[in-house]
Amino acid sequence: MPSPGATGRVLARLRSWLPALVVFLFVLGLWQGLTTAFHVSTFLLPKPTEIVSSLWDNKGALWHDGVYTFEEALGGFALGSSLGILTALVLARWRGVGAALLPLAVAVNAVPIIAFSPITNQWFGLLNPFSKMAIAAVLCFFPVMVNTLRGLTSVHPSSIELMRSYAAGQVATFRWVRIPNSLPFLFTGLKVATVLSMIGAVVGEYFGGPTNALGVSILNDSQLFDYPRAWAGIALASAFGIVFYSLVTLAEHLATGWRRSG
Amino acid sequence: MNGHAGPVVAIADVSKSFASVAALQGIDLEIAPREFVSLIGPSGCGKSTLLRIIGDLIQPTSGTVQVNGKPAHQARVDHDYGIVFQDAVLYDWRTVARNVSLPLEMLGWARLRRTEKVREMLELVELTGFESHRPWQLSGGMQQRVSIARALSFDPALLLMDEPFGALDEMTRERLNTELLSIWDKSGSTVVFVTHSIPEAVYLSTRVVVMSARPGRIAEIVPIDLPRPRTFATREEPSFFELVTRVREALAAGSAGSGEARSRAVASEELH
Numbered sequence: 001m002p003s004p005g006a007t008g009r010v011l012a013r014l015r016s017w018l019p020a021l022v023v024f025l026f027v028l029g030l031w032q033g034l035t036t037a038f039h040v041s042t043f044l045l046p047k048p049t050e051i052v053s054s055l056w057d058n059k060g061a062l063w064h065d066g067v068y069t070f071e072e073a074l075g076g077f078a079l080g081s082s083l084g085i086l087t088a089l090v091l092a093r094w095r096g097v098g099a100a101l102l103p104l105a106v107a108v109n110a111v112p113i114i115a116f117s118p119i120t121n122q123w124f125g126l127l128n129p130f131s132k133m134a135i136a137a138v139l140c141f142f143p144v145m146v147n148t149l150r151g152l153t154s155v156h157p158s159s160i161e162l163m164r165s166y167a168a169g170q171v172a173t174f175r176w177v178r179i180p181n182s183l184p185f186l187f188t189g190l191k192v193a194t195v196l197s198m199i200g201a202v203v204g205e206y207f208g209g210p211t212n213a214l215g216v217s218i219l220n221d222s223q224l225f226d227y228p229r230a231w232a233g234i235a236l237a238s239a240f241g242i243v244f245y246s247l248v249t250l251a252e253h254l255a256t257g258w259r260r261s262g
Numbered sequence: 263m264n265g266h267a268g269p270v271v272a273i274a275d276v277s278k279s280f281a282s283v284a285a286l287q288g289i290d291l292e293i294a295p296r297e298f299v300s301l302i303g304p305s306g307c308g309k310s311t312l313l314r315i316i317g318d319l320i321q322p323t324s325g326t327v328q329v330n331g332k333p334a335h336q337a338r339v340d341h342d343y344g345i346v347f348q349d350a351v352l353y354d355w356r357t358v359a360r361n362v363s364l365p366l367e368m369l370g371w372a373r374l375r376r377t378e379k380v381r382e383m384l385e386l387v388e389l390t391g392f393e394s395h396r397p398w399q400l401s402g403g404m405q406q407r408v409s410i411a412r413a414l415s416f417d418p419a420l421l422l423m424d425e426p427f428g429a430l431d432e433m434t435r436e437r438l439n440t441e442l443l444s445i446w447d448k449s450g451s452t453v454v455f456v457t458h459s460i461p462e463a464v465y466l467s468t469r470v471v472v473m474s475a476r477p478g479r480i481a482e483i484v485p486i487d488l489p490r491p492r493t494f495a496t497r498e499e500p501s502f503f504e505l506v507t508r509v510r511e512a513l514a515a516g517s518a519g520s521g522e523a524r525s526r527a528v529a530s531e532e533l534h
Contacts, residue, residue: 158347161319165345165422166365167338176368180355258355260398 046228051235054228062217062229066236069201069214072129073244076136077197081190083137084144091145092152092178093170109142114200117207126208136200140193144186151185152178184259187252194248198241268331270295270420270452271316276325277477278311284477285311289325291471291480298446298453300463300470302509304517308478309456310424316454317343317422330419337420341369344413344451348425350405352397352412359384359393362411369416383411386445403434410442414449421446423455427462436497439465443492460513464505465492472509474516481516484509 028048034040035047042050055062091098117135124131155177163173205215214233221230271293278286286308293299301309314320316327318334329337337343352361359380366376384390387407397405406426413421427435439462446453457463463470467486474481486505488496496502 156349156351158349158351161314161347162345162351164319165317165338165343166368167341168368172368176364177353180353183355256355258396260354260396 042227043225046231050228051231054226055232055235058229058232062214062233062236065212065214065217065233066240068129068210068212069132069205069237070198070240070244072132072204072213073136073197073201073240075129076133076200077140077193077244079133080137080140080197081144081193084141084189084193085148085186087141087145088148088152088182089174091149093174098149105142105145109146113138114203117204120204121208127210132201132204132209132213135204136197139196139200143192143196144189147185147189147192148182151182154185155181183256184252187248187256190248191245191252194244195241198237198244202237269293269328270297270330271454272326272328272331273312273316274326274328276312276315276322276327278308278315278320279323286315286322287477287479289478289480291483293452293454295452296450297468298443298455298466300455300457300467301473302457302460302463302470303473303478303481303513304475306478307473307475309473311478312473313422313424313454313456316420317345341365341416342419344416344418344421346406346409346413346421346423346426348428350397350402350409352405352408354397356397357393358389358395358397358400358408361397361408362415364412365416379415380411383415386414386448387411388441401434402430403438406430406438407441410445414445414451417449417451419452421449421451421453423453425456425458428458435459435462436494440493442466443490447491460506460509461497461502464488464502464509465497470509472512472516474513482512484512 031045032048035045046054091101113135116138117131120131120134124134152174159177159181160173163177166172168176202215202218205213206219209216211217211220214237218230218233218237221227221233269292271291273289273291276286276289277284289312291299301312303309311320315322316329316334318327318338327334329342332340352358353364356364362380362383363371363376366379371379380393381390384393387410389404389407389411392400392404397408400408409426427438430438443466455463455466464486465488470484470486471480472482472484473479484505488499488501488505
């Protein structure tokens with residue numbers, strides 16, 4: 001049974017979300033009202049009610065497609081983030097390597113990674129989920145790597161002297177100071193990566209993929225003029241993205257609850 | 263603390279240059295067990311550098327430093343140093359208690375022994391009841407007391423303090439000076455203390471090492487024979503003021519004696 005304090009906190013949390021919820025419902029209402037009042041064709045912009053009813057009618061198929069695409073995003077996220085963290089650890093430990101590689105990394109980061117989707121489809125096969133995971137992974141890699149590296153290296157110089165005074169080596173300094181110090185930075189990178197991984201997976205599928213993928217489904221629906229269903233697919237992709245982001249934010253609160261707040 | 267009978271710190275002819283600029287030149291200094299020695303001098307006199315050379319955080323260009331009869335490096339490996347900086351350097355991801363226990367965890371102490379020691383240390387710095395607080399919930403003075411508790415937690419032979427109260431207001435500083443003396447008295451450690459403040463140096467120390475700049479050398483060593491325990495009233499004794507004046511004059515003489523200041527003085531005389 002939750003304590004009165006916990007209930008109070010939940011209520012306070014709901015109250016803080018209330019303005020955002022009101023704005024969201026207002027925008028939906030406006031959308032519905034304007035599309036109805038001006039007889040906007042479904043071809044241009046379906047009414048929210050049309051999208052919701054299409055989502056309901058196709059819930060089984062869309063859910064199945066959404067899960068498939070989310071798994072691709074998740075795989076890419078896990079792969080790209082792990083590589084990003086490992087690279088940051090190596091670059092933080094061996095600064096010379098970092099100095100040599102970082103300009104290159106920045107240059108590579110300026111490349112529109114999505115443009116490689118046809119290439120990865122060619123490399124790994126259109127129907128192989130790894131062709132989408134690869135794009136998502138590369139997209140996730142940079143924000144995670146750059147943020148983690150900043151967290152590992154932005155340590156107070158006195159902290160390093162303190163560790164030296166304890167005769168701590170590199171491994172101990174990472175364990176006791178650099179890694180805990182990097183956690184808030186790491187989560188900033190991971191949150192950006194959740195969004196990027198969904199974008200990578202869905203857009204990757206626009207360049208071809210199995211029919212049970214959400215990106216392929218959205219593309220097909222729009223080509224078959226079933227716009228409410230295409231919009232329903234987009235809404236579902238957004239929902240997966242939001243849930244993913246929220247889960248990482250929850251993990252952030254659990255892992256870095258010690259941070260100064262309020 | 264250990265079987266060594268000689269001085270805790272023995273500095274012999276230590277010099278330090280940074281990129282051909284002489285920061286320290288010909289430093290000789292011995293510090294006996296249970297001493298409280300302050301290093302004072304103008305900016306650039308190398309007092310913080312000397313502290314770091316004692317702690318083996320910086321290598322001298324020439325000369326030797328022995329701590330407890332062994333080279334400074336060995337002393338560092340043996341965990342003979344507790345260190346307190348101007349910034350408390352506490353970790354927000356740890357509670358107050360776990361900040362104090364950090365060096366103990368690194369040394370592999372068992373949990374029960376750690377808990378007992380942390381309790382004892384927080385009692386020593388009068389922070390019992392703040393175990394579960396986060397560092398950012400404490401005032402600057404309290405944070406510095408946590409930092410002192412952490413530095414003393416593993417009973418180091420030598421406590422190195424680099425302007426620990428430099429960022430605090432005058433009233434907090436005077437209160438912490440008194441508390442530090444009581445901690446020093448109970449802990450039985452030897453202290454090397456870097457400061458900019460003449461009254462602070464006189465109030466705390468057994469000896470004040472007055473340094474001059476460019477290059478940094480020892481201008482004079484002033485023994486402080488004020489009776490103990492020193493209290494708030496100590497600061498109002500005539501003998502306290504006499505010693506403050508003596509240190510101030512030693513500082514003035516030291517800066518007049520340094521080459522640059524002397525040539526400036528000569529130049530201003532020529533103008534008159």
